[in-house]
Amino acid sequence: MTRDMKLESIGPRYADAYAAHYVSKDLHEAMEQYMSIVAAFPSTMEADYSRSQLVNIIVSVVPPKELLDAQVKLALTRLEHERS
Numbered sequence: 001m002t003r004d005m006k007l008e009s010i011g012p013r014y015a016d017a018y019a020a021h022y023v024s025k026d027l028h029e030a031m032e033q034y035m036s037i038v039a040a041f042p043s044t045m046e047a048d049y050s051r052s053q054l055v056n057i058i059v060s061v062v063p064p065k066e067l068l069d070a071q072v073k074l075a076l077t078r079l080e081h082e083r084s
Contacts, residue, residue, distance in 0.1 A: 013037055014046040017053070027057050 017033030020026045034050035034057075041047050059067065 010037065010041050010044055010046045014049065017050065021053060021057065027061065031057055 013033065014037060017030050017037060020033055021030035031054060034054050037044075037050040038047045038054075062070075
């Protein structure tokens, strides 16, 4: 598949993810589709949009304290690895 063909396939994939998110309200499916776009096309505008939509979903389903606790734990783990 050429680069142009790949780029042409991103738009419909993002539209499907967006529809799952906002029309069907299937957040699990939307997350899977957004993650697939990021994995397959990491340097594209659609991947950037997908990352933003993933954050939107995450903050809508994970309570703020739980999200903060997870982020702090992740940061501390990374800092510990840097010390080693």
